């Protein structure tokens with residue numbers, strides 16, 4: 542039997558029918574065409590599918606779409622970069638909690654977002670730069 | 681994932697009624713909290729329930745409250761919320777650290793203490809910290825509620841004391857008094873995103889002369905389930921945590937440990953690490969008894 546779900550994605554009301562076994566990640570990509578969130582592993586290890594669900598950071602590959610009834614979901618939209626949209630969601634969540642994180646704090650917070658290209662240095666510097674900019678300091 | 685029905689009852693009565701109906705119909709039911717174990721297990725074909733009962737809309741499972749003498753953490757409260765709760769961070773820094781070790785920031789947005797406990801992995805990080813702190817499991821039964829100490833709740837690898845039709849509702853512990861401290865440490869090859877090779881939790885309380893009046897030491901990943909190492913605690917009571925007392929506690933813990941050998945470490949290695957961690961954790965808890973808590 543299909544489940545009827547009404548929820549909010551990136552501030553817009555959405556409605557869909559899905560099988561109970563469908564994950565939020567599948568609905569975002571296949572039903573709603575929001576392909577920023579990626580499937581890297583499907584098991585919670587890589588963070589490429591990161592979203593915020595009612596403001597909590599989570600892996601959408603481990604959320605049943607049916608669970609999102611009446612909730613609100615936020616994704617990051619980017620066409621390319623397998624890891625980037627997930628990192629943007631996680632970094633936004635961190636900077637909202639802590640506008641002035643140390644480099645070490647950023648590294649620990651993003652430990653659940655895997656990137657196979659950069660060696661993380663540029664990512665960490667970008668988050669620290671964004672934090673400085675958001676605090677109104679020259680980056 | 682194999683097909684299943686999904687339901688999310690929104691009250692205790694609705695949950696109890698649905699559990700009873702499922703039990704009567706012989707439906708294979710799996711409770712869903714954060715899903716960080718369950719969805720992985722279903723995707724890997726290790727579990728194929730006919731019914732998923734999401735308990736997160738039942739208010740009692742989302743409780744996070746202090747009522748004078750006790751702290752209650754609802755079974756489905758996510759890790760990120762539990763570790764940031766002021767009383768948890770201040771009076772249970774060891775438990776807060778254990779919660780903070782679960783997976784990544786993403787995993788902690790959903791993973792619950794109830795799920796960590798019910799999943800009953802020998803390496804579940806919060807279990808030794810819950811045992812050391814004297815948490816009890818509050819269980820919803822067909823007729824009412826029953827309680828069990830956490831050490832009696834975990835019964836084997838992936839096994840817990842819940843009977844069919846029962847659900848864990850909340851975890852409850854006494855709020856510690858003065859001169860008391862807890863700690864949890866685990867050994868992992870990597871600093872993040874890894875599974876405990878050994879985990880040790882401790883809660884100590886001193887009398888007003890600075891002598892250890894009570895000590896609870898719990899060990900994880902060195903037996904089929906986490907357990908209270910009573911002899912290790914007893915070796916500390918009546919001492920001031922002098923080096924000889926720490927050695928005696930470590931020896932008692934190593935004697936109680938029954939580790940296995942696997943790719944993560946040999947039994948001998950695990951037993952030795954267990955002794956090292958007991959000394960470190962007791963020293964940290966002892967320091968918190970005098971400095972009054974948080975990190």
Ligand SMILES: Cc1cc2nc3c(=O)[nH]c(=O)nc-3n(C[C@H](O)[C@H](O)[C@H](O)COP(=O)(O)OP(=O)(O)OC[C@H]3O[C@@H](n4cnc5c(N)ncnc54)[C@H](O)[C@@H]3O)c2cc1C
Nearest residue numbers: 585711713714715716717718783792795796798804805848
């Ligand atoms: C990438 C990754 C990293 C991880 N790292 C760690 C780690 O470092 N340390 C660690 O300890 N764990 C780790 N885990 C495992 C997992 O995140 C934790 O065990 C978590 O606490 C499980 O909670 P949950 O709410 O997601 O449980 P769920 O997946 O919802 O449930 C787990 C099990 O318990 C049952 N259950 C849940 N709640 C109840 C209830 N109230 N009553 C009865 N049964 C119930 C479910 O049916 C299921 O069998 C990791 C998982 C992932 C995916």
Ligand code: FES
Nearest residue numbers: 581582583588602
């Ligand atoms: S796809 Fe969800 S964490 Fe990797």
